[in-house]
Amino acid sequence: xILELDKVSVTFSAGPPWRRRQVxxxxxxxxxxxxxxxxxxxxxxxxGKTTTSMVALGLRxxxxxxxxxxxxxxxxxxxxxxxRMQAVLQHPQWSLNPRMRVxxxxxxxxxxxxxxxxxxxxxxxMGILDQVGLDPSFADRYPHQLSGGQRQRVSIARALITxxxxxVFDEAxxxxxxxxxxxxxxxxxxxxxxxxxxxxxxxxxxxxVRYVADHVAVLRHGAVVETAPAAVFFGTxxxxxxxxxxxxx
Amino acid sequence: MTWWRKADWLTRSGLLCLVLLALGTLAGTVLGIGGDPDxxxxxxxxPPNGEYLLGTDELGRSMLPRLFEGxxxxxxxxxxxxxxxxxxxxxxxxxxxxxGGWLGEIVLRLVEVLHSFPVIVxxxxxxxxxxxxxxxxxCSIILITIPLMxxxxxxxxxxxxxxDYVTSAVISGARWPRILSRHLLPNLSGTxxxxxxxxxxxxxxxxxxxxxxxxxxxxxxxxxxxxIQQGSIYLLAAPWLVIGPGIVLVLAILAINVFGDGLRDSxxxxxxxxxx
Numbered sequence: 001x002i003l004e005l006d007k008v009s010v011t012f013s014a015g016p017p018w019r020r021r022q023v024x025x026x027x028x029x030x031x032x033x034x035x036x037x038x039x040x041x042x043x044x045x046x047x048g049k050t051t052t053s054m055v056a057l058g059l060r061x062x063x064x065x066x067x068x069x070x071x072x073x074x075x076x077x078x079x080x081x082x083x084r085m086q087a088v089l090q091h092p093q094w095s096l097n098p099r100m101r102v103x104x105x106x107x108x109x110x111x112x113x114x115x116x117x118x119x120x121x122x123x124x125x126m127g128i129l130d131q132v133g134l135d136p137s138f139a140d141r142y143p144h145q146l147s148g149g150q151r152q153r154v155s156i157a158r159a160l161i162t163x164x165x166x167x168v169f170d171e172a173x174x175x176x177x178x179x180x181x182x183x184x185x186x187x188x189x190x191x192x193x194x195x196x197x198x199x200x201x202x203x204x205x206x207x208x209v210r211y212v213a214d215h216v217a218v219l220r221h222g223a224v225v226e227t228a229p230a231a232v233f234f235g236t237x238x239x240x241x242x243x244x245x246x247x248x249x
Numbered sequence: 250m251t252w253w254r255k256a257d258w259l260t261r262s263g264l265l266c267l268v269l270l271a272l273g274t275l276a277g278t279v280l281g282i283g284g285d286p287d288x289x290x291x292x293x294x295x296p297p298n299g300e301y302l303l304g305t306d307e308l309g310r311s312m313l314p315r316l317f318e319g320x321x322x323x324x325x326x327x328x329x330x331x332x333x334x335x336x337x338x339x340x341x342x343x344x345x346x347x348x349g350g351w352l353g354e355i356v357l358r359l360v361e362v363l364h365s366f367p368v369i370v371x372x373x374x375x376x377x378x379x380x381x382x383x384x385x386x387x388c389s390i391i392l393i394t395i396p397l398m399x400x401x402x403x404x405x406x407x408x409x410x411x412x413d414y415v416t417s418a419v420i421s422g423a424r425w426p427r428i429l430s431r432h433l434l435p436n437l438s439g440t441x442x443x444x445x446x447x448x449x450x451x452x453x454x455x456x457x458x459x460x461x462x463x464x465x466x467x468x469x470x471x472x473x474x475x476x477i478q479q480g481s482i483y484l485l486a487a488p489w490l491v492i493g494p495g496i497v498l499v500l501a502i503l504a505i506n507v508f509g510d511g512l513r514d515s516x517x518x519x520x521x522x523x524x525x
Binding site: 057059078081082083085086087089090094096097099100105109113155158162 | 412413421
């Protein structure tokens with residue numbers, strides 16, 4: 001198993017110190033993700049999708065329950081995870097540092113990972129840009145010279161350059177228009193066939209999830225309502241809420 | 250220089266004005282144009298004439314070299330103080346904005362306490378503790394500009410820290426030196442530069458105010474504030490004593506502010522301007 005969440009709960013404290021309220025964002029969420037598998041996580045806004053991704057990336061510690069990555073608890077030092085997990089995040093306009101050229105952005109995870117010569121880094125950047133369908137000349141451009149779809153391709157290139165076994169796509173296509181969405185989803189499928197990464201694909205768009213996911217989990221009010229293989233889920237959803245979602249498709 | 254071509258005429262004239270002021274003062278001081286600022290050369294309170302271009306003061310000292318010395322003192326004191334402020338405020342602002350938590354709270358509360366003092370009261374307090382003079386002037390400017398700049402840098406640091414590219418870098422395993430140098434500082438540099446120019450104009454004003462009250466630069470050394478203070482006694486009899494330094498003070502502050510506005514427009518990335 002690449003990722004295992006066992007009865008993970010996360011609560012946020014809100015309000016002033018004298019009247020603290022505990023707001024649950026995840027309630028005993030259990031999920032598991034096998035190597036090379038794509039798990040689609042669907043749910044409406046506020047259902048705990050992003051909190052789940054933060055826990056899966058080790059950016060937030062669960063209030064209770066355990067989270068295991070490659071069968072180990074998350075290490076204290078972030079550096080030990082370098083190169084092993086990546087994320088493609090929501091906002092195309094903020095996903096790339098406007099002060100860095102595309103080439104530097106894409107190279108960053110590799111440079112942080114270390115042990116790779118400059119020439120090798122440049123070669124890998126060119127290679128991965130080609131794979132996500134961008135001309136090598138893009139390496140010298142700045143993010144503001146790119147369209148939304150191109151930026152998301154760059155984000156994907158950056159996520160893949162260390163060939164991580166696990167990637168989180170957090171609403172990676174939601175901000176794009178429909179035709180570009182389809183291109184990016186196809187790109188994710190193609191790259192997955194080649195790189196065999198496992199992924200947590202988070203979206204409120206159940207159509208996109210249907211297109212890429214092997215398994216589907218439905219979140220509602222911070223709890224998992226249903227988990228099932230995609231074929232089963234989209235054929236005969238069990239839970240009332242899942243049925244509504246599938247019917248709305 | 251691409252920046253120069255992008256700037257509008259107002260920004261250009263602001264920068265030009267500042268550069269001319271600085272260069273003119275430097276040339277005037279180094280070449281000794283108009284003679285020794287401390288020497289009593291002519292008649293007292295002589296109006297501007299061929300020999301003494303800006304007239305003479307109550308002791309018969311030529312005003313032109315005194316004005317050169319005054320601008321120099323004011324600019325150097327303000328610039329030194331603002332340099333210190335820029336470094337401290339950047340560190341504090343990023344610590345409070347990126348790291349947050351209890352450290353951020355402490356920084357914010359301290360800064361708010363400083364900010365709650367009226368500017369001139371704080372400056373007089375500093376002068377009372379340290380004794381009037383250049384050190385007190387510099388320390389006052391630092392204490393007055395730090396809250397303004399720290400708060401803005403912190404707010405910017407909070408917004409930059411929440412952006413996806415910082416999260417991506419953290420996920421990649423990047424540690425804070427890299428995040429600071431590659432992501433935070435480059436994206437905060439515009440804010441810091443703009444706030445720095447505003448702080449410089451505040452610094453010049455504070456120097457003027459403090460010296461005007463007699464707690465800043467001490468005679469015989471001149472500064473813009475000191476010149477205006479000494480001249481104000483003879484305001485009706487010899488208005489040229491105040492008009493020269495007054496015009497320079499207004500010009501300097503106006504030029505710095507106009508330049509700061511232009512700097513902000515050109516330094517902040519296009520995306521930031523359309524969204525924020």
